[in-house]
Amino acid sequence: MKKLKGNLLYGQSGGPTSVINASAYGIIKEAMENKDVIEDVLVMKHGINGALNEDFFFISQESEENIDLLKHTPGSAFGSVRYKMPHFKEDETDYVRLLYIFQKYNIRYFLYNGGNDSMDTCLKISQYMKYVDYEIRVIGIPKTIDNDLPYTDHTPGYGSAAKFIANTLMEISCDMLAYPKGKVTIVEIMGRHAGWLTAAAHLATSRGFGPDLIYLPEVPFSIEQFKRDVRRVYGEKQQCLIAVSEGLKNEDGMFISSSSALKDAFGHFQLGGVCTKLSQILNNEMRISSRSIELGTTQRAAAHLQSLTDVNEAIEVGRHGVKYALAGISEVMVVMERTSTPDNPYVIKYNKHPLNEIANYERTMPESMITPDGNGVTDEFLEYVLPLIKGENTPVYKDGIQCFTKLN
Amino acid sequence: MKKLKGNLLYGQSGGPTSVINASAYGIIKEAMENKDVIEDVLVMKHGINGALNEDFFFISQESEENIDLLKHTPGSAFGSVRYKMPHFKEDETDYVRLLYIFQKYNIRYFLYNGGNDSMDTCLKISQYMKYVDYEIRVIGIPKTIDNDLPYTDHTPGYGSAAKFIANTLMEISCDMLAYPKGKVTIVEIMGRHAGWLTAAAHLATSRGFGPDLIYLPEVPFSIEQFKRDVRRVYGEKQQCLIAVSEGLKNEDGMFISSSSALKDAFGHFQLGGVCTKLSQILNNEMRISSRSIELGTTQRAAAHLQSLTDVNEAIEVGRHGVKYALAGISEVMVVMERTSTPDNPYVIKYNKHPLNEIANYERTMPESMITPDGNGVTDEFLEYVLPLIKGENTPVYKDGIQCFTKLN
Numbered sequence: 001m002k003k004l005k006g007n008l009l010y011g012q013s014g015g016p017t018s019v020i021n022a023s024a025y026g027i028i029k030e031a032m033e034n035k036d037v038i039e040d041v042l043v044m045k046h047g048i049n050g051a052l053n054e055d056f057f058f059i060s061q062e063s064e065e066n067i068d069l070l071k072h073t074p075g076s077a078f079g080s081v082r083y084k085m086p087h088f089k090e091d092e093t094d095y096v097r098l099l100y101i102f103q104k105y106n107i108r109y110f111l112y113n114g115g116n117d118s119m120d121t122c123l124k125i126s127q128y129m130k131y132v133d134y135e136i137r138v139i140g141i142p143k144t145i146d147n148d149l150p151y152t153d154h155t156p157g158y159g160s161a162a163k164f165i166a167n168t169l170m171e172i173s174c175d176m177l178a179y180p181k182g183k184v185t186i187v188e189i190m191g192r193h194a195g196w197l198t199a200a201a202h203l204a205t206s207r208g209f210g211p212d213l214i215y216l217p218e219v220p221f222s223i224e225q226f227k228r229d230v231r232r233v234y235g236e237k238q239q240c241l242i243a244v245s246e247g248l249k250n251e252d253g254m255f256i257s258s259s260s261a262l263k264d265a266f267g268h269f270q271l272g273g274v275c276t277k278l279s280q281i282l283n284n285e286m287r288i289s290s291r292s293i294e295l296g297t298t299q300r301a302a303a304h305l306q307s308l309t310d311v312n313e314a315i316e317v318g319r320h321g322v323k324y325a326l327a328g329i330s331e332v333m334v335v336m337e338r339t340s341t342p343d344n345p346y347v348i349k350y351n352k353h354p355l356n357e358i359a360n361y362e363r364t365m366p367e368s369m370i371t372p373d374g375n376g377v378t379d380e381f382l383e384y385v386l387p388l389i390k391g392e393n394t395p396v397y398k399d400g401i402q403c404f405t406k407l408n
Numbered sequence: 409m410k411k412l413k414g415n416l417l418y419g420q421s422g423g424p425t426s427v428i429n430a431s432a433y434g435i436i437k438e439a440m441e442n443k444d445v446i447e448d449v450l451v452m453k454h455g456i457n458g459a460l461n462e463d464f465f466f467i468s469q470e471s472e473e474n475i476d477l478l479k480h481t482p483g484s485a486f487g488s489v490r491y492k493m494p495h496f497k498e499d500e501t502d503y504v505r506l507l508y509i510f511q512k513y514n515i516r517y518f519l520y521n522g523g524n525d526s527m528d529t530c531l532k533i534s535q536y537m538k539y540v541d542y543e544i545r546v547i548g549i550p551k552t553i554d555n556d557l558p559y560t561d562h563t564p565g566y567g568s569a570a571k572f573i574a575n576t577l578m579e580i581s582c583d584m585l586a587y588p589k590g591k592v593t594i595v596e597i598m599g600r601h602a603g604w605l606t607a608a609a610h611l612a613t614s615r616g617f618g619p620d621l622i623y624l625p626e627v628p629f630s631i632e633q634f635k636r637d638v639r640r641v642y643g644e645k646q647q648c649l650i651a652v653s654e655g656l657k658n659e660d661g662m663f664i665s666s667s668s669a670l671k672d673a674f675g676h677f678q679l680g681g682v683c684t685k686l687s688q689i690l691n692n693e694m695r696i697s698s699r700s701i702e703l704g705t706t707q708r709a710a711a712h713l714q715s716l717t718d719v720n721e722a723i724e725v726g727r728h729g730v731k732y733a734l735a736g737i738s739e740v741m742v743v744m745e746r747t748s749t750p751d752n753p754y755v756i757k758y759n760k761h762p763l764n765e766i767a768n769y770e771r772t773m774p775e776s777m778i779t780p781d782g783n784g785v786t787d788e789f790l791e792y793v794l795p796l797i798k799g800e801n802t803p804v805y806k807d808g809i810q811c812f813t814k815l816n
Contacts, residue, residue, distance in 0.1 A: 079585070180457075305712060401578065
């Protein structure tokens, strides 16, 4: 095979994870080990916007320390974007501009790091470049704490977020146990359509300190069932810890977080996020004192509690993206397949899957991982998630505060 | 001096910190090294309630592993309580009962671990036991993430909470930087009367990723000034990260979190916690998209991010409590004094201070640590707080999840 010489263009898109920059590290390292083919790595500032605006970081100009710290830096170190590209048959403007940029910088490798929407962007760009006969290899690099991409055992970013949720819920549970008659505490966890991250709260319960009830977006949420569940647990324990997904929907498929999905007994709409609304209902209708915790973006940004397994896999996913591209493969997303060997129940094999089967498809939790009463998860889920949170990627601390990449 | 042989009674009171159990560890270890005098350590279940109910843990019956894990366990491992004892001249019931229990179990050392209210309990018990001529040595062991106890440079628990706040705000800031035009994010931090913990958010800013504005309970909160501050920062940066204390008060001294303290432009009272209320005002009155993060009890329970300095000091404070008691000292709280030597700018000397000057007194931040415009902190504060967060007390992980003490 003739070597396709040129530059590699990389970008980050969608919500950050605590290990998306570890994938960037893997891509950069693999590219630098193939300098005979890949001359430099350019990174778009704020994803595809950076390409359209000709706004790049040139990795050859960054320090080795900054590259190394990518393994420990949360957020999107190069900036992210939420931009849905139109299909080129509807509007060619962006694509004509991209072609000009690709030619100007001799971009022959395009690696884009994101979730479902980003895979859609990858696919559209690849299709256009084929259409205009510009030779380029386009690879999708998965990331999302939501763990909702199909054809991969899990996604980089999920393991670290799950580890953060497990350890944080365990700590919240310990704190609650201080008082004999406690409150109801409701913790809201990210995940608009899939409950993978909320389910990880059960890891804490499996160690004796964790939520009593878990509500997932896969199960239609019934406020009456919720009240019965809380009444039962509170009656037994005088306290109750609850993990809820931000994506809970009522029986009509309407998000509980939307103001018209949930009324109290007096017909008033509840305000606030899911946990605030449910907390108000417990306080007002059941006279049970409750409080809510919204962890917000800390869930996807907690670099200080990364799973080492997750970091290493994120790096490898990046490296494999470059390897596939160098081998002439294009229009695929890197995926992970879980295999077992007699010596090791958890072995990951890297592979690839066509982008057109991945873009815009969301993978939710299977029924077999959710308890029949819909307020907990099964051992099958525990076996699935446990290997993903193993190992600690010890942060780089200076005087008690983490060191992160600061790009030029 | 004649040795006072007997048992040591220990208890935890008030809100937990992530290192209160490290003080328990210090007390237990020091007591066990003085078995010729102290026969066993009894721990009250749920603080003074456990003494009144004759409900104890006997440390001689606990495993060494469980004792060791106290250094890593958040919450109050032995249970806590919020109970304000009446003075014995008003109501002697509790004191008569305590005297009976002390005699029954030959309690000669009473160490109580808590904040202002707990020191008040210590003092009252000591005064009563003197009054009835029962020989016992009573020592207060400080703890509080609020850092508001007087006559001590700082309190055990504060350093770890400050470290958690600094690192978490840094991560939230990194996450926000992903998008070019971001939101306003408001993070609510614990501290009803003192701003020490909220101020620690500035540690993140000092490293280049942190809040732009900090509002403390020491400064009367003006909603108009707040809006001007946000408008200025948002105009410059298109995003803004804000740390607010849960204890913010308006110019009339009323908590912003109380529903009648804050009205929007239409005269409607705002609902929710401080951060939710301020977020609503930005959304509704300034049309700036904002979100709020309520970290809740994670701030005082984050055992996975303990400051090693804090853990070691918490242990030492416990050990010194026992040492003072064995030396015949009573009715004092252990305090820490900061001294500097030519080789080391931060040296802690342990000392004691009479309980009657400590009980029910709250120490707030001095003016010199707050910027003149009231929305930030000064370098003097940074110098004060930096040594307190140094070093990591690496958690004990099993398969990615922390191990905590589970008592019999």
